[in-house]
Structure formats: structure tokens, C-alpha cells
Amino acid sequence: MQRGAGAVADKPSQEPRPGSGEEPSIPDDVWEKFLENHGTAPPKEPSARARMVTERLRQQDARGKEPEGWRTGPAWQEMNGRTARRRRVWSVLGVLVAGAVAVVAMKPSLLPGDPFGTGTSDPAAASPLPVETAAPTAPPSSADPETPTPAHPFAGSPALRWADGEAGIVLPKATPVGSLSKAQVEQALELTRTLLTDANLNAATLRGERPTTALSVIEPQQKDLLDRLNTSLRKPDKKHDPLGMFSRFDPSEVKLVGDVIKTRGRMTFKAGEQASVAIHADYTFVYPVQKADGSKEVTRTIVRRVLDVEMSDPAKYTVTRGKIAVRRYDQEVGNSACDIYDGYLHPQFDSDAPTSAPPTGPTTDPYDRSKGIDDGRTEGCGTVSRV
Template identity: 35%
Template sequence: MPIAEDPEPRPRRGDEPDGSDPSGTGEKDPFADLVLDEEFIRSATVKEQSGRTRMLSARWKHTPPVDPGGRRSVNDGARPKRRFGRGPKPPAVDAWGAPHPRRREWRAPLFVTLTVVLVLAALNLGGLRDWYEDHYGRGSSSPSGAAVPTVAPETARPTAAPPATPADQPTVDHPWKGSPAEGWPTSLESFELPPAKAVGVFSAEEVAAQLQSVKAYLTAANLDPGVIAGARPEAALAMLDSQERASAVAALDHPGKGTDPTSWFARFDPREAALVGGAVKVQGRIGFEEDGDRGVLVHTDFTFVYPLQPGPDAEKLASSRRGTPDTAPGGTARPVGLTAPASGNTGSTWTTRTIIRKVDDFRFHDPQRYKVEAKKLVFAKTQWDAGNSACDVYDGFLHPRFEQFPAHGPAPTGPTSDPYDRSKDLAPTGQCGIVSRT
């Protein structure tokens, strides 16, 4: 293709025909009618490279360029399609043959999983809160949605009963609904021992050991899951003085009105009632003083709240109870097999609670003046009261009433009382009373 290298017009010599023959031969200039329009330029088969392109080509013959990464050029071809949630997969090698490092695609699956979890939690906030309440209890919410305050173990006698709570029906999933004990300490958390000091003939270290032995007995007698399920309280029996142990064994073997083992140990017939979740709410205090005879008196005052679900024979046993002692002939305790609670109980199954308050004094005699068994417990005084347990049944077990079953047996005749009220002394009347709430 002809290229006009001189932009200036050629000089005229006067002998060009029509002024178009630069050679003077009289022939017409072949470029006279040439028009450099857009169509002419696009149809050109040879295109001159720019000066920068020629310069870079000469440089790259000796020093190839280095890929900075993350950039695309016109020579990379069409942009690859994006995969769902991730960027385009990088090629195995770059434009100069160097291998690309492979990135591990872990972030996108993680983000997708977290998103799904957050969406599910948002759709079921109530269920998530209920799960936390049932497993951890403290810091939960009441049925009305208000936060239940956490109640610390007592350091002194309270001045009033706990405030009223909504009378909501407790269930397997929500065993503490309607109970002021919902914010109470759970199990051993309530047994806070006071600082030990020397009392009477005992040193501070000996008093501390005595407090620990009382705590261990309260745990074995009232919080052991096996004992609650009706098993024989062997660990608690082993901690008692020989005379005390003999009395407790007699009550277990021959329960009756005057020898009721439930005044010693918290026991339920597993065919009738089973503990829900394994947690027991406890509130109370421990103190000690000199007994006036160079010994030590340890005072304990605790309320235990047991959430219970029906056992496999709960309705049948309730209907068969007619107010007579449920014992075998001769006053021997009825044998109980190792039957498990009904496995079909669901989260909506109605439950109930039995509340037991025990006020005990444990005496540690001066071993120089009295014949004592080392590290064994002796009761100086004991009082107890059970709320929501069948009246006049002395078979060695507590018998809670479930609202879903018809009431059977003798009706309570004693005064109405609040089993959660710890501001008053425990004064048993000898009558089976009515509880204002469970």
C-alpha cells in the first residue's frame, strides 16, 4: 500500500498535465484521487506498530516480563465464569508457563454454613433459649419473658418469702416454670461453708473437716441420683455414728409412721416418679458454734426442690392408693425393681415438683470426755417437712401428685403453707398440710 511520507505538497514545475504529473512525463498521478477515509484505513492489511510497542518488544527479547498476579490482559481471553459463592478458578500456569499456587477454598463453605446456622437460630430463638434454660438453668427467663434473677446461697435468714410467680404448668422441657426456685443454686452450689475457726477443744483445721463431713452427708442423703431413684443410701449410712446408723437402717427396712426413712433420705419410687434432667435446686445455709460442753454444733437449714416426671406406673399406683399404708404385711418395705422411667415421656409431658425442707443440728463431742466414733455424725436435732407428697403413706418413699392424674387417697387436712418461705422457723404440726404452690 502506498504511504505518503511527506505531508508537504510537492513543488510544481509547470509541465504537469492538469498539475498531476510530478515526473514531467505527462501521465496522471495515480495518487491524485486517493482519499484516506475510514473505510480505506480499516481495509489496510498492514498496520504500523506504535513506538512504545516496538520498544517493549525489543526489551522483552532479553528480559521477559514478570506476572504481578491479579491482573488481566487482552491476551488472557474471555473471563472465566464465576462459580457459586467463589471467584474464578485460576489457571494451572500463567502466561509464561510458571505454575500458579493453588488456593484452598475453605472460606466460602464456612460462610455458607454460618449463614444457615444464623438463619435457623433466628427462626427458632425461643427454642434456642429454652434449650439453654433446661441445660444450664441459671440466668434463664420466666414464662412471662422477664429474666429470672440469680439467687446466691443464703448467709442469713431471709426476711420474706420469695415473690409470687405465674402458675404455669411445668413440663419435661420446662421443669422450673412457675417456681421461685428457678434462680436458686443447683445442687452443690448452695453448700457454701463458712470460714472455719477454733471452737471448744477443736482447732480451726478440725472444724473445717467437720463442716466438710456435714456437707458430704447432705449431698449423699439428698442429692445422690441413685438414692433419689430409690436405691439404698449406703454412702450416707457409712457417715453416721453407729447408733444413728442403726436407727436409719431400721427405718429403711421397716418403714412406718414413726420410722419414716424419707425424714432421713430423699427417695422416690422409680415406678412412680423420676428426676427430670438430674438437677436439684437448693437454698439454705450452714453455721456452727460451741455446744456449751467444749464441743461443736453445726447448724444446717436447707430447702431441696425436686423436678419430677411420671414413671411407667405412675397412674396405676396413684389410683390404687386409698389412704392405707402401702407396705407389705408385717411392716416390711415393699421391694422395688430396677424399673426405668417411661421412655415415651416427651418434652410436653406435665411434670411436678416436691419441696423438702430439712433443719438439722450435728453435734461433735469432746473426745476426751465422751466415747465417740472419729469422723462420724451424730444428730442433735432434726426437723423436716415435705410439700407435694401423698398423705399417710409410709412405704419408705415420697409420692408426688401429678396434675394429669386423678387425685386419690386422703385429702390434706393441715394448714396451708408456702413451701418456699424460708423466713419462718420450721414448725411441723403433725398434720398433712396444703401447699400454696409447688
């Protein structure tokens, strides 16, 4: 469209464009009045951009929302919130854990598996007897009348506090004897322990197998003794009874309960004849057993053995180095059928019906080690006061 002359152009607005950075003019009379009242230049009027920011902040404040910033942004607030929640949760757990620790401290057996080893149901088991260094002056005191079970085969027995197996055969400290050195005496003691262990604790020997190790430490020149022992193992009878030296059970009749045999006794030595060291051993072994037919009933057989051996100086006598000569072997057995000479111990159970004549001998305590093995010995079968 073509404009005609005399046309008037639109007057531009005096308001600056938002964000232009321009400022609106202030009338002179307003400016002068401000100077009169304040004596200084008035502040500049906010720009449109500043007014927009101010208005946005006002609206956010009215809605209760704070602007994002390096201190007050959502990430900072959320992180603080999670941290506070974690602190509260751990505080509660801390109280619960503290309570649990207090309970366990008072009764540690509540923990599964008893990791501290303090939850034993048998206080006596936690206090084993000291090593026997001399003959006791009296039989062991009576134990609680508990019935042995497969889980607790020594319940109600004084042997509960005895050592387990070979740990009960403690050797005395070796010293030189006569012409024998300390090392030779120590060897003789070790050989005696080997004989006792294989004859009374070895699993193969206990189930009736040949006690090869025990026989191997005996002086080969003791031919009569070795012949007698070999015959008793091969064809036992009343004159050749292997039970005089070895503990044996018929595996078709009974079986051991667990793998622990209780042992208590002592070993001593002194100078012997023929430039030898004479060793005296006196030990009692307690065997928990049950019938091989699957019955759960448990009983015990108690065997006390006395063994006297010697080892002579090979520089002075014709002897075999590294062997011991057996001078005496004897035994007492508690809870085994009498007058049976098949080479096996035969434990008696409470549930067994009588199969032989009533006992004619005295009643004895098989745990009594205060007396010698020969004291009060009589012929015939007796009874035991406890097993």
C-alpha cells in the same frame, strides 16, 4: 553451457542483503546538499533490519497490540488483572462480613449454639441468687406462672435462681471453737455436708438404694439412731419412716427430670456442750419429676430439712474420730401424698384423679424459708400454694 566471448555478466544489485549489515551508498550531490543545509553529517540511513523491525512495530500498533516486554508482557498484565479482580471480590465480601458482624453485635443469639452465652431465653437463669447467709425475712416473690416441661423443669419456680445440687451447700469459714482447732471444725462442717449430700442429692439414694455414705459419717455410738434408720430403710412404716432423713422416690412410679436438683439454705456453727462444735443446717431441695410411664407432664416436690449435729473433742470425750453425732433431724415436704408409709415420696400431678380424702391442714408455701420449720405446724395433711 559454455559462454561465448563478448557475453555480458549480470550487474550485481546495489541493495544489500537483508541482515548483512551493509548500508546503501548516498550520491555525492545529495551528501553535499545536506551538508550545506545542516552543517553537519546526516544520519545514517536505517539498515534493512531496522526497517523490518520498524515496519513490524507499525503493523502491531495499527492492530492495537503491544510488543512483549518486561513491563508490558502478557504475564504481567494477566497477573495485574487477577489481583484487581481479587481485590474487588474481597471488597464485596468485606462489606458483607462487616454487616454480619453488626447484626450479631446487636443480636448475638442469632448465631447457632449461642457461643457467647447471651441468647438465654430465661433472663432469671443468668442472675442466680447470692448465697443465703441469714434467714430470709419473707417468702420468695411469685414467679411467672409458667408450666414446667422436660426441657425447662424449673419454669415458674422460685428455685430457678437457686444453686444446682451440692453447689448450694456452701460451708461457712471455719474457725477454732473452744478446744477444737480450725481443722477439726472444718472437718465437722465437711462431714455435715457429706451427710446432706448423700441423703438428698445422691442418685442412688433418690431411687431407693441404701444411703451408705450418709450412714457412715454418723457416730457409731448412736446405736439407737442407727438401728431406727436401718429399720426404716429395710421395713418402713409409720414409726420408722426413712423420709425423715432421706429423700427417696419409687422408680416404678416416677423419675427425676434431668440431673439438676435445686438447693438453697445455710449452715452455721457455734460452741456446743461437751467440748463440741454444734452445727445447724437448714436446706430446701426441689426435685422435678415426671411419671415413669412416659408421660411428659412435669411437677415438683419440695423438701426442707433441718439438721443439728455435734462433734466433740476426742481428747476430752470418748467419741469416734471423724464422726458426727446427730442431735436432731426434721423435715417438711411439699407436694407428696399424705398417710402413705412405704418409704417413698409420692408427688401429685395435675392430671391425677383424687385418691384420698380432701386435705384438712392449712395451705402453706413450700418455698417460704423465712419461718422456722416448726412454726404453725399442725397435724394432718395440708395443701401447697405452689410447686
